[in-house]
Amino acid sequence: MAARRPPDPVQVVKQRRDAALAALAGGVPYIQTLGIQFDRKGDELTAVLPFKDDLIGNPFLPAIHGGVTAAFLEITALITLCYQWLWEDVESGELQVEALEAGELPRLPKTIDFTVDYLRSGLPRDAYARARVTRSGRRYASVMAEAWQDNHARPFAMATSHFLMPRSDG
């Protein structure tokens, strides 16, 4: 019987997880355009959208552009789905940190459809979002996401979306 592999040191685990996340987000230029960042705690991700003037959609209120809100939720849903999908391979070390940092990522899932509900107007301040993968199949995945600002109990938008998963046979 093979001896059980000793657990990797915590900094190695963290470096691997952060590299996977950075590689995922780094492969999407639109994430940089909007200025979205990800806060990671274990496998839980919180997307952060720091407020800036060019996110405004209604200059008179002012309010965040509905399209920015939609994009923020879609990015949160996609990155959360990918991160969860890659998690096993990241944890086992099968996905090499060096390869990830060099931008060698598996193909990303494709959005099939995306529905966003606007619950209240997005205020000119930082926004946060989290997503939950409600179905993760071999071919299709369903993901829900919600975004809030000052008060987590009062989300300003929520979304449901469906994704087509990349074929594992390449």
Add this chain to the structure above:
Amino acid sequence: MVADKARIARQFIASIPHSRTLGMEIEELGDGYARITMPYHDRIVGDAKTGVIHGGAVSALMDTCGGAAVMSHPSAPGGTATIDLRIDYRRGAKPGDTITAEARCTHITRNVAFVSATATDSDAENPVATATGAFTVEGA
């Protein structure tokens, strides 16, 4: 009167900071119909490997175009806000192509406007995405 309304709606949309960031331009506006273009740019790419633009940028275009269509409707007295928007992504947009969104207000009540929209690239017969949405109808 109607021309004046279209002018106000056009000015409003032209003043939206995020729409300017994405380079959106109004091609046609009036009577509950809007056509807005968004040029290709590296900033809105969703997949660096393929250069295909991100769905979120298409969402932003559809949302702006839908709101513009509502504001330009003769029965809409003032502003509007999106209640919900559903987008079906039919295929990836061709890298380098300008995206054109067309939105039509299909029905309007005192409180709600219903909109359907399409987004196309250079292959205009074969939309990149379609959308349906509900928008508020707000007082003047």
